Amino acid sequence: MDAEGDGPQEYGIYPEDDSIEENPETEGTNASRFAIAGALGATTLRGAPLDVVEPGMLEMFGFRDELQGAVDRLRGVDNILFGEGEFLQGTVRGGWQPREARHESWRRLNEGSVWHRLTLLAAGLCSSLERESVVAAVAVLNALPASLVIDLLGIDADDLLYPLPLSLSEPAVERVTWRSDAWAAESADQLSASADGDTRDVLRRLLLLAFERIRAALRSPDDVVRELAAVAWLRAIAVDDRVEQAGDDAETGANDEEAGGSVPPADVPDGAPPGTAPAAPARLSTLIHGTWAWQADWWYPGGDFHTHVLNGLRPALYDAGMPFSWSGELSGQHRAIAARRLKEWLTTATGGAGVGTVFAHSYGGEVAARAVNNGCPIPQLVLLSAPIHRHHRRALPLIPDVVDIRLRFDLVLTGALAKQRLRGPRVRNRIISKAFWQHGVTHDPALWHGEGLDAFVGP
Structure with missing residues (x-):
């Protein structure tokens, strides 16, 4: 998969805690943090663990090394619903400020409270920065067990992994300019409004926002944003274990x-x-x-x-x-x-x-x-x-x-x-x-x- 453009774009890595701030200078660092947070504890459709995060990745972006083991111990639908989900619901109930929530959830996450992982990703999803918000959207899909997503949205596995035809460079697709402030305000309000229901309602709204963000990003004029959005489909290679990957060639x-x-x-x-x-x-x-x-x-x-x-x-x-x-x-x-x-x-x-x-x-x-x-x-x-x-x-x-x-x-x-x-x-x-x-x-x-x-x- 390749993003087209004028040349490779580098970003800085800032492991310091205050770099969690929503800021164009640290956008690459925070996008990386969201991607890692989503990958921690990720599983296949059948619930098998996916060992994704390599040694050194956590430390590189300011996570505590103990976080991976802590998340691994909490894999499972019930922990998401009654742990991370309830923390998220409590955060967004009655209105919330995603910029403040990302600071608090980042601090608490690194103090050992793994229940704040999903809240961090929700705050990232509501960001006004186009690239980090789409990475957070994909990370939300990775953080939630596939069986829970299928249940919450009433879809089947193919709808989750292969939800619509994909083209990164189709010229007939009209590009849509990113409306940063509008997305930040509307997404935060929608999450807040969903908190009056139960935890499932909050998680369902979070998922719908993630899919909405990904679909919009596929039409972005920014080729990097389109590539990052396409990862939502690329993840199917790892997640879809309904067929044996090695079974279709004669090794x-x-x-x-x-x-x-x-x-x-x-x-x-x-x-x-x-x-x-x-x-x-x-x-x-x-x-x-x-x-x-x-x-x-x-x-x-x-x-x-x-x-x-x-x-x-x-x-x-x-x-x-x-x-x-x-x-x-x-x-x-x-x-x-x-x-x-x-x-x-x-x-x-x-x-x-x-x-x-x-x-x-x-x-x-x-x-x-x-x-x-x-x-x-x-x-x-x-x-x-x-x-x-x-x-x-x-x-x-x-x-x-x-x-x-x-x-x-x-x-x-x-x-x-x-x-x-x-x-x-x-x-x-x-x-x-x-x-x-x-x-x-x-x-x-x-x-x-x-x-x-x-x-x-x-x-």
């Missing part, structure tokens, strides 16, 4: 998350010292885009990242008229189909000689990992902001060199409830310390030049 001989199949490793020398880039074969290389990025240009011959890779990093990068692409649809079945077609495409494009390096962004990394697990040798896989699933872990023993390039904190992946670290003896990690709004910054040539990523990937 040979993999019995658990850490196991490898029986495919022999590609002929790249193994055993290079840690941090040293082994020489990649002078073979054809290719790029794989992620979800919804089929229409983007960066991966296509002539696109900015394709040009960057071709002009020096991998001169054998495919640049003919039929590059590999896939639907980019939000579907495990589509990613499985893409993996099979990648294997076929590589065989045809290389004349059976084998591929050199595969660069894969976001869920394109899952396509590559599935292909490896299906018997497609890839000697070097360069992952760019890839969410990590068991497909990746199963593929690790089969790939001689895995380069994992990602942000220290990825707003999109956190909102999508995706793991953000890949660890293993053959993995060379490169973490970008700067904070960016865009998930696609890791395929931006300017970042590659500034961070010296060509040298890290190796010849």
Whole structure:
């Protein structure tokens, strides 16, 4: 998934308590806090816990490390209804000031009162700042158990996870200018009015406001806001466990998350010292885009990242008229189909000689990992902001060199409830310390030049 624009936009990280203030300067920090708060305690449709928050994320944004364990102990519908829900109802009853509530709930949350988490997210949702309010809206959906949301709204699972057709860049969609003050006032009033009912009424209104905010954000002139809103759909990959993710591709001989199949490793020398880039074969290389990025240009011959890779990093990068692409649809079945077609495409494009390096962004990394697990040798896989699933872990023993390039904190992946670290003896990690709004910054040539990523990937 890629937000288009004039270039990557960086934001500052402020761990101090007073940075919780609704302020454009600290908007990125607070958006990150809301995303983390929503991810804490998140579960799948069936209630299985999702381990999303990586070590160091809480401290980075000023949370107390103990918070994660405290929230984990309180997973469950009853705790939401009669704990966080009742605290929220008491806060909004009789009128409330979201700016004051966010200070109080942030302070109390970090003093150990986990019941204030939902109140913090509600205050963020009512913010007049466009980006942090839409992140808070997605975080509300993540914070509430899916079974409770389905019950409160009287919908089914598909309506929750796939509620309407999605397009991030459809030109026919009229862009709607953000009315910051009107949203802040109206959303706060609606929550306050709902407090005269029971806790379920307050939570139902909170959910309806979150969906309203997300739908409006999809029409924003700000490409970053549209990308952040789309995370509400992207999260379905993690939440929807009604079908077994690994069941729609034939991963040979993999019995658990850490196991490898029986495919022999590609002929790249193994055993290079840690941090040293082994020489990649002078073979054809290719790029794989992620979800919804089929229409983007960066991966296509002539696109900015394709040009960057071709002009020096991998001169054998495919640049003919039929590059590999896939639907980019939000579907495990589509990613499985893409993996099979990648294997076929590589065989045809290389004349059976084998591929050199595969660069894969976001869920394109899952396509590559599935292909490896299906018997497609890839000697070097360069992952760019890839969410990590068991497909990746199963593929690790089969790939001689895995380069994992990602942000220290990825707003999109956190909102999508995706793991953000890949660890293993053959993995060379490169973490970008700067904070960016865009998930696609890791395929931006300017970042590659500034961070010296060509040298890290190796010849």
